[in-house]
Amino acid sequence: MRTRIITIDGPAGAGKSTVSKLLSKELNCVYVDTGALYRGVAFEIKRQDIDWKNDAVLENFLRDIDLNFVMEKDSLILMSSGQDITNFIRIPEISMLASSSSAKPRVRAALLDIQRNIAKTKDAVFEGRDMGTIVFPDATVKFFLFADLGVRAKRRFDEMPDESKDINRVQKEMELRDGNDSQRKSAPLKPAADAIQIDSSFMTIEQVIDKMLKIIEKA
Numbered sequence: 051m052r053t054r055i056i057t058i059d060g061p062a063g064a065g066k067s068t069v070s071k072l073l074s075k076e077l078n079c080v081y082v083d084t085g086a087l088y089r090g091v092a093f094e095i096k097r098q099d100i101d102w103k104n105d106a107v108l109e110n111f112l113r114d115i116d117l118n119f120v121m122e123k124d125s126l127i128l129m130s131s132g133q134d135i136t137n138f139i140r141i142p143e144i145s146m147l148a149s150s151s152s153a154k155p156r157v158r159a160a161l162l163d164i165q166r167n168i169a170k171t172k173d174a175v176f177e178g179r180d181m182g183t184i185v186f187p188d189a190t191v192k193f194f195l196f197a198d199l200g201v202r203a204k205r206r207f208d209e210m211p212d213e214s215k216d217i218n219r220v221q222k223e224m225e226l227r228d229g230n231d232s233q234r235k236s237a238p239l240k241p242a243a244d245a246i247q248i249d250s251s252f253m254t255i256e257q258v259i260d261k262m263l264k265i266i267e268k269a
Contacts, residue, residue, distance in 0.1 A: 054174075059179055070177040079172065091152075092145075195248050
């Protein structure tokens with residue numbers, strides 16, 4: 051029996067993570083934060099001081115990397131070689147490195163199998179940037195969630211615990227990442243041709259989920 055796969059793509063701060071988690075609960079299926087995988091790669095690049103721009107070095111690094119998800123209660127934990135790295139992958143430095151390194155086709159290819167293997171056996175909501183365009187072109191329903199840059203920056207700013215945080219810096223880094231992700235040659239950030247686009251700028255999380263559920267029910 052074919053599994054039901056829902057993809058939610060979009061830029062940072064659009065609400066993908068929150069919406070995807072809650073939607074998966076409503077649908078009683080697995081939630082997969084694919085961005086965490088790329089952040090995990092970036093974390094290990096940083097930790098191991100990998101020259102990721104050197105293709106030979108990068109290929110050897112990716113051959114040995116061991117990333118996988120583990121469910122603990124209602125939380126999805128990212129493990130790297132048996133170590134929980136979930137709390138170390140959300141800092142701005144890792145986010146920017148993930149954006150840059152994920153443009154490498156070798157990185158995307160290495161993580162493709164992990165994502166597709168999950169989908170073979172489980173109904174799932176996959177959150178990312180190229181889920182509907184590249185990873186799951188035949189997904190049951192594809193969404194592209196976006197919002198105004200200023201709104202997204204404020205949301206990300208409010209999530210950050212650091213008292214020295216700067217909203218102007220957050221917005222500039224987000225704008226730079228948007229540009230990197232949308233202009234890269236390999237799997238750029240863009241809505242799939244058959245994706246349903248939702249502007250969450252002035253919608254509550256509940257309103258977004260309600261709209262998605264109604265669309266999924268008709269699929």
